Amino acid sequence: MDALYASSGEITMPLMHGIGDRVNKPGMLGRHFWGALGPKRRAFAVISPKLCAIRRTGNAPMGTSDERQCGDCTLCCKVMAIEALAKPVGRWCTHCKPGRGCAIYAGRPAECEAFTCLWLADGLLDQRWKPSRSKLVVTTSEDGVEIRCDPGSPNAWRREPYAAEIRAWAEEGERNDMTVVVIIGQRMILVTPEHEFDLGIIGPDERIVRELDGTKVVGATVVRATELDATSDVGGARSTG
Incomplete structure (x- = not known):
């Protein structure tokens, strides 16, 4: 799908191939883990609803195209958690003036300064x-x-043109072993070409496990990381983190 790969100025946007810098430390996206649970089962990291930075190249200013x-x-400033300010997901930051901007913009936390959504970063x-x-x-x-969906409009992602585009990303993602996740507050929905797996609220000590038939996702469950670790120790599954 052509729309999944594009570039504008100095910022390159290969949408399905991890342009988001995943910083594995507290305050960002958390520990990245890959494991296995028997035949055709594979685990991927829980995607915490926190800030995700977009990688930039060249001299383009961060945060804008x-x-x-x-x-x-x-x-x-509403849908993201901001650890430095102890701001949870789904609530307006106390320093934000909705529709106007940030009252502490010059001294905002580093995680806010590093953040850029895909709409802003590229055309x-x-x-x-x-x-x-x-x-x-x-983000990616x-x-x-x-x-990430505004909790005040939880079905926004189901409207057009968004629903069709999200489904197209899911089709491309299934072919390239990438995931498409809708996040509403702390609730996570794994979207595939044929299914929506509503996984509910996922804690930091839990992981999402996809059941695969070839490249097709036929099931998704949530397990505790300790269970996955135990299975990995027995089966010799590989993990990074």
Whole structure:
């Protein structure tokens, strides 16, 4: 699908191939883990609903494309957790003035300064995807695509044109072993070409396990990391972290 690969100026956006820098330390996306649970079963990291930085190249300013600015959009200040400020997901940051901006912008936390959503970073997503309009903040990690939905509009991702595009990403992702996850507050939904696996609220000590038939995802469950570790120790599964 051509829309999954695009570039604008100095920022390259191969959407399904991990342009988001996954920083494995507290305050970012957490521990990345790969393991296995028997035949055709494979685990991937829980994608914590926290800030995810976009990798940039060249001298392009972080946080903008050549033409785009946040403007009246402040939705990331609601849907993301900000560890430095002890701000949970789904609530407005106390320093945010919705529709106007950040009251401490000059001294904002490093995780906020590093953050850029896909709409802002590149022209890949058109104006309909601007978060203040779509109610969706799209980022990536090395696992795939993450669509964070405004908890005040929990079905925004089901509207068009967003639903069709998300499904197309899921089709491409299944062919390339990438995931598409919709995050609403702390609730996570794994989207595949044929199914939506509503996994509920996933804790930091839990992992999502996909059951695969070839490249097709036929099931998804949530297990405790300790269970996965025990299985890995027995079966010699590989993990990184």
